[in-house]
Amino acid sequence: MKIFAPASTSSSKIAQVRAYGADIELVDGPREQSQNAAIRQSHGDAFYASHNWQSFFLQGTKTLAYEMWEDLDFRAPDNVIVPVGAGSSLLGCWLGFTELLAAGQIERLPRLFAAQPVNCSPIDASFSSGTDGPVDRVVRPTIAEGTSIARPLRRRQIVHALRNSGGASVAVPEDDIVRALRELCARGLFVEPTSATAAAAFTALTASGTIASSEATVVLLTGSGLKAPSMVAELLG
Template sequence: MLVDRAGRRYPLDEPRWRGDDGSPLLVEDLPGITRDDIDTRVRSQWRYAAALPQPYDRPVSLGEGCTPLLPFEVDGVPLSVKPEWFNPTASFKDRGTTVMVSTLAGQGVTEMLEDSSGNGGSSVAAYAAAAGIRATILAPESTSPAKIQQSRVHGAGVELVPGTRQATADEAVRRSAGTFYSSHNWHPFFLQGTKLIAYEIWEDLGFTAPDAVVLPAGAGSLVLGCHVGFGELLRSGAIARRPRLLVAQPARCGPLVTAFAAGAAAVSPGEWSPTVAEGTAIAVPVRDREVLAAVRASGGDMTAVAEPDIAPATFELAHRGLYAEPTSSIVLPAVREFLRRGTLRRGETAVVVLTGSALKAADAVGRLLSEAR
């Protein structure tokens, strides 16, 4: 069953993106799986299909997941890094989209609406094309051209919305009365796909949990996915403790960090500025309460990354062979801050997630390069 913030329950097979009270939906807690439930014949994240709330006879899959886990050091501290651009559309969003679109296709949805600053939109465009579903993507005017182009080549209709990323989300909600709103930030089955990264990290590490996972966050679907996935592994007895979730946002748009530091249960309205980390520039995250609660439940931490630190981080990663978009690169200065605070400690097992490729933010990286000369 699905459940909203008021505790109302809804059937899984009903096409629905929010509760009757207007709040976001979650799938009720599931028992999780153990290593014996993994289908090792499948070379994608669908090897963990037994962890999903319902069966899928014909999932809409493009081979997402099974991204590598690489050794990585920061200032002499050994860590691991998971580059998510090995997913089909070059970002972690494919993990959630494959399950969301598989669910919608099974429910008979033939037309869908998505809002995105880029990676979510191009992911939905690709999987909608694979499913034979017509997709319309709303994106901010400032979205990287490569991401817009990718969505259009997949056959989606793309409309650019003036103003902030939040203005695009607001416009999508207004249009949801006429077209099914398949927002990756709202739809509960998107999180069901994103949670599988926790299962994959667990398998990558020899069926053990890391001490910490370092993540960038905008709306926080990756944070919540890790929270849900590791929570299920804890319930199944496959791990003994949750990893700490250590989360980075850009200082120019860090509502979750501000609320976390204040001890607040939800974000408050604020004035934010444009940031080169465009994928994390979400002023009013839909699941703010759930994200903040997840970080606290894990014993985790959050930090804001100053804008002048983002370009050097992008170049430092690139000089080490990791071509991460600026949205992802904020994890590097965040790692240093968490080490300074002691919320990340030398000798621990920690996984740093790089969410998307700089190939999809070529204009933004080009501007940073010009400014650095």
């Protein structure tokens, strides 16, 4: 098996891939360069395995909504904040809660919020501009590598889910991600910087009054710090 990955990928993630016996080819440049390299190799016995290209993948991620509903005593939260790169977790939440609403199991959709780093925030750029198409915004390296997708395949669906639920997008500066990462770790929640983006968005949304302290809000922490321990150690000093 051959895996293509950005040269900037955390060393711990690379070690996990190699431990499973795969050959890995590191590709210089933005994340989409490794995607393009994989697509070019997709012929014969090769297969481009990106979950975002698979039509049934969201049927799996929608179980996030059902689990929240069950854990909250069969009620929907008021808000859900999700770190967004390709958007599969957010779209899964939208799909699952939409099904629960149609089945009469909840009274309304929770507001969905997409958290992205300012340095790579194409969804926020589109949502803030009132469009679901691409909007020019400078893309820079970010410590939230899991969200570093400059051209998300399902952009239109993501923006629709935000608007349909009454939610919004949040673009988070790098310093705020580090601050949130430190606070989460101090609480015993060892997450990778990508997850800390959602926590930083929660802080921004409560500070602006968009989310009230009386509301039930779920912040999705999607990745363990064990995926990037060296980066976390360096960021926290």
